Structure formats: C-alpha cells, structure tokens
Amino acid sequence: MSDYIIRATAAEGQVRAFAATTRDLVETGRANHNLSPVATAALGRLMTAGSMMGSMMKGEKDLLTLKIQGDGPIGSLTVTADSKGNVKGYAANPQVMLPPNARGKLDVGGALGVGVLSVIEDIGLKEPYVGQTILITGEIAEDLTYYYATSEQTPSSVALGVLMNKDNTVRRAGGFIIQMMPGASDEIAAALEAKLAGISSVTALLDAGMTPEDILAELLGEFGLEINDRLETRFFCGCDKARVEKALISIGKKDLEEMIRDGKPIEAGCHFCGKQYTFTVEELKDLLKKAVR
Numbered sequence: 001m002s003d004y005i006i007r008a009t010a011a012e013g014q015v016r017a018f019a020a021t022t023r024d025l026v027e028t029g030r031a032n033h034n035l036s037p038v039a040t041a042a043l044g045r046l047m048t049a050g051s052m053m054g055s056m057m058k059g060e061k062d063l064l065t066l067k068i069q070g071d072g073p074i075g076s077l078t079v080t081a082d083s084k085g086n087v088k089g090y091a092a093n094p095q096v097m098l099p100p101n102a103r104g105k106l107d108v109g110g111a112l113g114v115g116v117l118s119v120i121e122d123i124g125l126k127e128p129y130v131g132q133t134i135l136i137t138g139e140i141a142e143d144l145t146y147y148y149a150t151s152e153q154t155p156s157s158v159a160l161g162v163l164m165n166k167d168n169t170v171r172r173a174g175g176f177i178i179q180m181m182p183g184a185s186d187e188i189a190a191a192l193e194a195k196l197a198g199i200s201s202v203t204a205l206l207d208a209g210m211t212p213e214d215i216l217a218e219l220l221g222e223f224g225l226e227i228n229d230r231l232e233t234r235f236f237c238g239c240d241k242a243r244v245e246k247a248l249i250s251i252g253k254k255d256l257e258e259m260i261r262d263g264k265p266i267e268a269g270c271h272f273c274g275k276q277y278t279f280t281v282e283e284l285k286d287l288l289k290k291a292v293r
Helices: 023-033 037-054 108-112 141-151 186-197 202-207 212-223 241-250 253-262 281-290
Strands: 004-010 015-021 063-070 076-082 086-091 115-122 129-134 156-164 170-180 226-232 266-269 276-279
Touching (some): 015 037, 015 212, 037 156, 063 108, 115 141, 129 141, 141 156, 241 266
Antiparallel strands (some): 015 170, 156 170
C-alpha cells in the first residue's frame, strides 16, 4: 500500500500514537481540484489529519467532518473521513495564491486568516457531536493541538506537513498525532514533551525518507513503542449521479423550472472530487415531478 496509517501505543498504554504517509491522496486532491500550492498545503494537511482522526472512530458507518471557516482568501476547507481510511475534501477557493510567509514557507495561516475550526463526529446517535475552537495560528496542526486540549481535554501533539515539487505536484505529505491517555504520569509527559521539542518538522522527517514506522520509532522508541496495526488510507469519494439527482430535487420546483425553460443540458459537479454530471432537459423534467416544493 502506498498511503497508510500506523496506530500504536507506548509507555505501557500511557501514550497512543498515529502516524501517516499521505502523498498519493493529497496529490489526488490537488489534481481533482486544480489546487494552487498553498491550497494544496492547506487541504493536504487537513485531509492528513482527517485520515488519522477518522481511524480513531470505531463504527463501520461513523463519519468525521473537519471544517475550517476563515476570513482569509481561501475562505474555507471541508474534509470528511471514515473509520476505514477513506478521506475527501475541498477548498472554497482552490486557486488562491499568496507569497511565502516570513519563514519562506507556504503561507497556510495567511490563506485561512482568523476563523473557527469545527470537528463533527457522526457516530450514529440522534445528533452528531460538534466541537469548535478558534484558529490559533491557521497552520492547522497547532489548531488541532489546541482543539484536543480545550474541547476533548486530551493533551496532544499534532504535526502535519505537505512538501511540493517545483512542478507543483506533491512530493511528500504526512503527519502524526501523539496523545497522553488518562492517568499518564507527569514523568512520561515531561519526557515526551522534551523529545518532541527536539524534532525540527514532520516535513523534514518525511523528506528524509522516513516511514510512519520510522517516525514513531524516532519519537517513541525509548518509551516502549508497540505498533498495533496498519490501515490503508486513500482519497475516495462515493458520489454518483443518483446522489446528485437528490441534490437537484432538493433545490425545489422553481429553480428546476427555470433550468428547464433555458432549454439546455446542465452540469452539476461534486464539491469533493470535482466530477461533473450532465442532466438533459428531459431528465430535469423527470426530477421536477419528484420535487416537493
């Protein structure tokens, strides 16, 4: 498998960890949406986080949605993921262009601006769980670290990275999430914090050719790392024409009638994968019969 997630524990269960390599799924998202480099970095980071956070869910039908709404030029990012490693996402303004930030890196924080991160977990209950925090830096990893600390009271370290080639394709992508479990000792927490402080960036680790196993061994090897399993992850969208039909029916009779009066086929696209579906005037007339308002 090319892209995958490693799930592990350390310090006799006091620490749990996830690490992922996601180059292919991020490149698929970039190509599907014709993303600019900064939009690729932003959406790629959030999709990488989504893949790992989705793998934390238990149920076959559980669904995670990550949404960032900011006042920056990219507007918003939306990612959904399930427990089986499937992830998809889109940016409101996929072609946003910005100069590098003060460190000479892609300015993801500038693209997102000031805003809110929402984490929505649909685990089959009557209402989904929704957690929200403000964006601390807009760099996404720090914002998720803050989210875990404030909304879930789980001390965590989140690192996410996307490295681009000169031709604007994705060279490397991946990240890790390391969390202290309830009852973890102060000694383990302090030792792990010191270890993490010595890591330059997850992008540097990935670009050095390190696998998720290598990264967790580097971070947690001295804490008795135990790798539990490995899960393939991929960009996957389950859209089809029938789903788009339902969306068109939901817009109501008035708008459908206007489309029919135009007398031309229409194209309706999927936000997540960019695929276009064509509907003839006759098909629109059939949909009109099913519309309720």
